[in-house]
Amino acid sequence: MIILDATSFIGKGLHRECYIHPDDSNQCVKVVVHGDLSESKREQKYYKFLQKKNIRWDIVPRFHGLVETDKGSGAVFDLIRDFNGEVSKTLEYYLSSEQLDKKEIPGICEAIATFKRELHSQAIITMTLSPKNIMYKKTAGNEGCLVLIDNIGNSDFIPVCTYITYLAKKKIARKLLRFEQTVLKMCAHNKALQKGLKT
Template sequence: MTSAHPSLNLSDELLIAKGRHRACYQHPTNAELCIKVHLNAHDDLETIREVRYFKWLHRGHEKLAGIADYCGKVSTNLGTGYVYELVKDYDGQVSKTLEHYLKNLDDTLLQAIDISSAYREFKRALQRQYISMMNLKTYNIVFRKESETKGHFYLVDNLGSANLLPLSYFFKSIASRMLRRKFLRFESLVAERYHFSLD
């Protein structure tokens, strides 16, 4: 819940990334967290869906694998902020998106940092937990480097279902079919756009 404490000040220096609907800032007092705020206060359907799903997930999982977890709400100078785990590399830098690696590294370097192995582990983790999500995007997945060659993927956005009655939350068979379709579509998109096989 939003606390009665003074608002946190989110300045341009703390900005990590900005999308169509939300901006993500480094938490000003906790380096392990980030805060997402809406660019338009009325454009909050995505966040409402995501927060509801995280609350549902927290009832059944002590620790989520492959997902940047939701930690609650805070008051900020830019409106209500939604606090999440901030995924960072072994050297303390904010982890970069899969899109960054696909656009900036050639195939040899992609193989050298073991993108494919990390992706397969990420895929298994989400399937094992029957995670519901919207469409996977290369800019919603980050690669957390744990050394120069090894790391893990994390989904940082777009969780939950847009369906009025999200059957995938309650039926593992439906969640499994949904995940299979979305991963196949995502892998085909990456192969077509970046000429790289994830799996």
């Protein structure tokens, strides 16, 4: 069993807490703190599908299985870090920032465009696409790429879209349209960034 202590805490959402793995600083462990394990089970099932499909793991972190922790069952994933070793920040952090350096804008716009293209072309299904569930992984000074860390998979009662790529892509296109609106709203205070996103 591994111990998850406060010093390795990274962040939390509504259901899970995320910690740096005590045995591997490039992995993280997620434990459920609110609700049951049904969402995690659905996520793991979809991850099995992605593993079989042999996707590139550039826009989604790898899943490394389950581990027992002092906070219950933990799901192990790649931890997203910037080029300088710092844990990456969410896209929400950058979009809503009041002091975003103008030099960051082209890199963020480029990363969003690439992410949209890749999600669609690799046909990776998501539930609501939210900037708080996407990390902006900086790969150099003012460059980076987006990695989706949550809400991956299909929550349909009968998830037939998962297995029919044509239907999967139609679903993803709809999610991406809503995502674009969310992104523009989130940076409404930053006209330069909005302009960059629209061009």
